[in-house]
Amino acid sequence: MSEFHGRTAVVTGGAHGIGAAIAHTLVKSGLSVVVADLLDAEGAATAESLGPTAIFRHLDVTDEYGWRQVLDDAEANFGPLAVLVNNAGIVDFGGIESESPAMFRHVVDVNLYGAWLGMHLAAPRLRANGDGVIVNISSTAGLIGYSGIAGYVASKWGLRGLTKAAALELGDAGVRVCSVHPGPIHIPMTAGFDESMAAGQPLPRFGEPAEVAAMVGFIVTEATFSTGSEFVIDGGATAGMTLVEPTKAHGTWQ
Template identity: 60%
Template sequence: MERLSERVAIVTGGAGGIGAAVARALAAEGASVVVADIRDTEGTDLAAELGTPARYLHLDVTGEDDWQQALAETERDLGPVSVLVNIAGIIDWGTMEEQSPASFRRVVDVNLTGAWLGMRAAAPSLRRAGGGVIVNMSSLAGLTAYAGVGAYAASKWGLRGLTKVAALELAPDRVRVCSVHPGAIRTRMTAGFGDAYTAGQPVPRFGEPEEVARMVLFIVTEATFSTGCEFIVDGGILAGAPAVLTPDD
C-alpha cells in the first residue's frame, strides 16, 4: 500500500542514520523524497538507491538562503511539500564550564534554529499542498536532562517548545506538527557508547534507526488527530531505568 503517493517530503539530515531510515520509509509508501544534507556523496547515493522521483539537495539548515533555494527547487521539480521532517542535528560534549560559547551557539543554530528556518520556509508550500505534516526530531534530552550536553539539551527542549507553537500557528492551514524523542539509537552520534549504556533499560539494547522511522511514518500517516505532542522511542528509559550519558573512553 502506498499511502503517500503524490506527496512530496523533505528530510533534513537525510543522508545517514535516522534520516536515511526515514527517507526510505517515506519512499516505500510512495512519497517523492528530497534527501537534504551536507554529506553530498552519501546523500546522492541514497537518492539513487531510492530511485526516481527521489532527489538529493545540498542543504545547510542554518542558512536562510539555502532553505529558500531548497523549497524553490523542490516545488519546481516535484510540487508543493506536504511532509517536512527536521532531523539534521549535531552534539558537542562538555560541561557548561568546558564548552565554548561558539560551540554552544553552533549546536543550537543547527538543532533549533535550523528547524525553525525550515518550518518558516516550508509553511507556504505546505499551504499550497492543502496541508501536511511537520515532524521535528528532538531527543530524550528534550524531555529530561543529562550532564555534559547543555547545548544539545537546550536545543532539544527548545525544539519541543517550538513544535507546540508551530502546531498552534499552522493548525488553521491543516498542518500538524509533532516531535519525536529517541533514546539510545544506533547511529553515528552514539558510536562511542558501549552496550553497558542500555543494560538498565526495560528494553536492554540500542534502538535501530528503522524503529524511529516507523514512528515518523505513523505520525505522518496514522496519527491524524495528534498535533503539538511528543512521541517517545526510548526503550523504556523514561519509565525509570538509570542511564549515564557518557561516551566510552
C-alpha cells in the same frame, strides 16, 4: 496508504542514519523525497538507492538561501510540499562550564534555529496547499536532562517547545506538527558509546534507525488526529528506573 501519496517530502540530515531510514520509509509510503544534507557523497548515494522518486540536495540548515533553493527544487521536481522532517542535528560534549560559547551557539544554531528556519519557510507552502505534516526529531534529551551535553539538551528542549508553538499556529491550515524523541539509536553520532548504557532500560538495547523511521511514517500516514504531540521511542528509558526487583510473598508484593 498516505494521504500525501505522490506529493513531496524534505528530510534534513538525510544522508545516513535516522534521516536515511526516514527517507526510505517515506518513499515506500508513496511520497517523493528530497534528501538534504551537508554530506554530498553519502547523500547522493542514499537518494540514488531510493530510486527515481528521490533526489539529493546540499543543505546547511542554518542557511536561509539554501533552504529556499531546496524547497523550490522539491516542488519543481516532484510537486507540492506535503512533509518536512527536521532531522539534522549535532552534539558537542561539553557542560555548562566547559563548553565554549561558540560551540554552544553552533549546536543551538543547527539543532534549533535550523529547524525553525525550515518551518518558517515551509509553513507558507503547506498552508497554501491546505495540509501537511512537520516532524521534528528531538531526543530524550528534550524530555529529561543529561550532564555533559548542555547545548544539545537546550536545543532539544527548545525544539520540543517550538513544535508545540507551531502546532498551535498551523492547525487552522490543516498542518500537523509533532516531535519524535529517540533514546540511544545505532547511528554515527552514538558509534563511540558503550552499549551497556542501555542496560537499565526496560528494553535493554540500542534502537535501530528503521524503528525511528517507522514512528515517523506512522505520524505522517496514520496519526491524523495528533498535533503538538511527543512520540517517544527510547526502549522505556524515560519511564523511570527499577530500584528493587519486586518479589511476591504471602500474596502481597514487597
